[in-house]
Amino acid sequence: MKFKSLIILYSIFYILISIFSYGFVDTNFPWIPSKFLFNLIHYQRPLTTMIHIIVVGVLFGFYGYVLRQVKNKKINANQIWLMILVGVVILLFSFPAFSYDIFNYIATAKVTYFYKENPYLMMPIEFIGEPMLKFMHAANKIALYPPLWIILTAVPHFLGLGNILLTVFTFKVFVAAFYLVLAWLIWRLSEKSGYSLAFFALNPLVIIETLVSGHNDVVMMAFALFGFYLLFQNRKISSFVSLLASIGIKYATIILAPLFIFSSRFKREKLITFSCWALFAVFLLSPLREEIYSWYFIWIIALAALVPKNKLLWWLVMGFSFGLLLRYTPFLYFRSYGGLTPTIKTLTTFIPPGLVLIFYFFKNARFRLSSF
Amino acid sequence: MKMRFKKISNLLVTFSLLIYVLPYPGLMPGNRFYRLEQIADRVGQFWAFGSFSRHKYELNLADKKLVEAKILFEYQQYPLALQALESSNQHFQKAKAYLERASKEGKDISQKMINLKAAAEKHKEVLETLKKDLPEEFLWQPEKKPAEKLRIHQFLEEAIKIRTL
Numbered sequence: 311m312k313f314k315s316l317i318i319l320y321s322i323f324y325i326l327i328s329i330f331s332y333g334f335v336d337t338n339f340p341w342i343p344s345k346f347l348f349n350l351i352h353y354q355r356p357l358t359t360m361i362h363i364i365v366v367g368v369l370f371g372f373y374g375y376v377l378r379q380v381k382n383k384k385i386n387a388n389q390i391w392l393m394i395l396v397g398v399v400i401l402l403f404s405f406p407a408f409s410y411d412i413f414n415y416i417a418t419a420k421v422t423y424f425y426k427e428n429p430y431l432m433m434p435i436e437f438i439g440e441p442m443l444k445f446m447h448a449a450n451k452i453a454l455y456p457p458l459w460i461i462l463t464a465v466p467h468f469l470g471l472g473n474i475l476l477t478v479f480t481f482k483v484f485v486a487a488f489y490l491v492l493a494w495l496i497w498r499l500s501e502k503s504g505y506s507l508a509f510f511a512l513n514p515l516v517i518i519e520t521l522v523s524g525h526n527d528v529v530m531m532a533f534a535l536f537g538f539y540l541l542f543q544n545r546k547i548s549s550f551v552s553l554l555a556s557i558g559i560k561y562a563t564i565i566l567a568p569l570f571i572f573s574s575r576f577k578r579e580k581l582i583t584f585s586c587w588a589l590f591a592v593f594l595l596s597p598l599r600e601e602i603y604s605w606y607f608i609w610i611i612a613l614a615a616l617v618p619k620n621k622l623l624w625w626l627v628m629g630f631s632f633g634l635l636l637r638y639t640p641f642l643y644f645r646s647y648g649g650l651t652p653t654i655k656t657l658t659t660f661i662p663p664g665l666v667l668i669f670y671f672f673k674n675a676r677f678r679l680s681s682f
Numbered sequence: 683m684k685m686r687f688k689k690i691s692n693l694l695v696t697f698s699l700l701i702y703v704l705p706y707p708g709l710m711p712g713n714r715f716y717r718l719e720q721i722a723d724r725v726g727q728f729w730a731f732g733s734f735s736r737h738k739y740e741l742n743l744a745d746k747k748l749v750e751a752k753i754l755f756e757y758q759q760y761p762l763a764l765q766a767l768e769s770s771n772q773h774f775q776k777a778k779a780y781l782e783r784a785s786k787e788g789k790d791i792s793q794k795m796i797n798l799k800a801a802a803e804k805h806k807e808v809l810e811t812l813k814k815d816l817p818e819e820f821l822w823q824p825e826k827k828p829a830e831k832l833r834i835h836q837f838l839e840e841a842i843k844i845r846t847l
Contacts, residue, residue, distance in 0.1 A: 425732065425734070425789065426731070426732050426787075427731070427732030427733075427734050427735050428729060428730060428731050428732055428735040430729075431729075431730060431732075431735040431738060431739075432732065432734050432735055432738075436734060436793075436794075437734075437789065437790070438790035438792060438793055439790050
């Protein structure tokens with residue numbers, strides 16, 4: 311397939327995803343763009359579930375095809391950057407379909423900068439008459455994120471000019487900017503490897519969770535990777551400051567602090583691999599706090615992109631990225647978080663990586679046997 | 683319409699009163715960490731920026747100091763009890779003032795006002811009980827200072843007055 315046809319297909323598919331996402335607009339949201347889409351998502355549940363599975367499947371099809379083309383040097387770095395930019399531009403206009411976290415970010419920023427209250431003490435629900443209370447899903451929580459994130463959200467909050475639709479858009483632009491920064495850092499850290507760039511930036515889970523849902527994990531990882539970037543330039547103090555900034559966005563990267571402190575004992579690739587496994591451990595332990603959320607896996611993908619030769623990590627990324635995106639299917643079908651939903655979510659999360667691991671070990675064993 | 687609103691509001695206050703629970707007192711005077719806790723409480727005011735946050739902070743301290751005063755009265759540590767009650771009074775007045783400030787800022791304070799009224803009623807309940815059990819006056823004789831007459835009932839009545847909204 312020619313690159314031009316590929317990018318056209320890519321764009322069309324992203325546009326379809328963007329349109330599909332508007333069916334997920336909450337009933338109480340001040341603007342419902344399409345009754346047809348709303349009815350499709352809320353009342354044609356089997357069809358919606360099927361569409362979601364197809365979307366995930368097609369995205370992975372594209373992903374696999376592009377990675378192969380990059381590996382065979384049929385797609386170069388500039389073309390990958392073009393695909394990334396096309397994704398950003400189109401999906402910026404999508405609605406945060408699969409998660410309402412972006413509204414929590416907006417509400418926390420509003421508590422801080424509009425109501426001028428401490429978001430660690432006041433919950434959005436305490437502001438009677440606040441229009442966002444009608445449609446946000448976690449109004450009864452104080453700020454969950456560390457202060458640096460709340461400070462940074464001043465930018466999209468003020469640019470949103472008090473308009474909820476514009477604010478959603480400015481928050482998405484803000485997150486997308488960090489997605490681009492993170493992609494650039496991966497590109498630089500991998501010595502301009504197109505494969506590493508595509509591995510991270512075109513991963514369907516990264517695309518859906520960052521460009522559609524607007525999760526802030528890319529912001530945390532951008533600071534963490536900037537820390538690595540500085541560390542490899544022997545700027546230890548600055549690198550630690552950058553890691554601190556990353557922890558100031560979301561606490562997860564605190565696990566990297568010991569590795570940063572003792573970084574001189576490891577070679578570059580080992581340090582990244584250990585960091586990746588450390589974050590993988592945090593990801594697996596996340597049910598102790600709440601549950602495994604699919605966007606947490608962005609932490610691992612960002613680092614695994616820098617060690618593409620580590621096949622175990624490579625297969626794990628593939629398996630989990632696929633499985634985690636399928637976590638939404640039981641909710642789309644049952645429209646309930648109870649009943650069978652949690653069990654199916656667990657199965658969809660762990661069966662694909664489980665199968666992939668079996669395949670990986672089988673392949674490895676065969677390779678070892680054949681080398682005898 | 684106004685009468686009906688007042689009735690509903692009173693009903694909500696009564697209901698809130700039923701569920702308004704005073705906290706544990708925290709550390710008591712004499713504990714070696716008591717001063718530290720007081721410093722931590724004072725530092726807390728800088729964290730509680732914003733009229734609602736500050737209202738919450740002041741009301742929490744008003745509750746805490748009232749319970750501290752109650753326990754000190756029960757152990758007949760009257761000067762310390764009166765000090766704690768005075769502190770509770772000040773925090774309660776500030777809690778009210780911050781709510782008024784929130785209202786001026788355009789925030790809807792109706793729910794917080796119901797909570798403040800419930801707190802006031804609960805405080806008054808504690809103060810009335812203390813008034814029944816405690817002497818009207820008490821002659822406090824410190825070791826190296828002249829004796830001092832403590833007008834306990836007068837203090838309690840003043841505290842009740844402060845909490846009458």
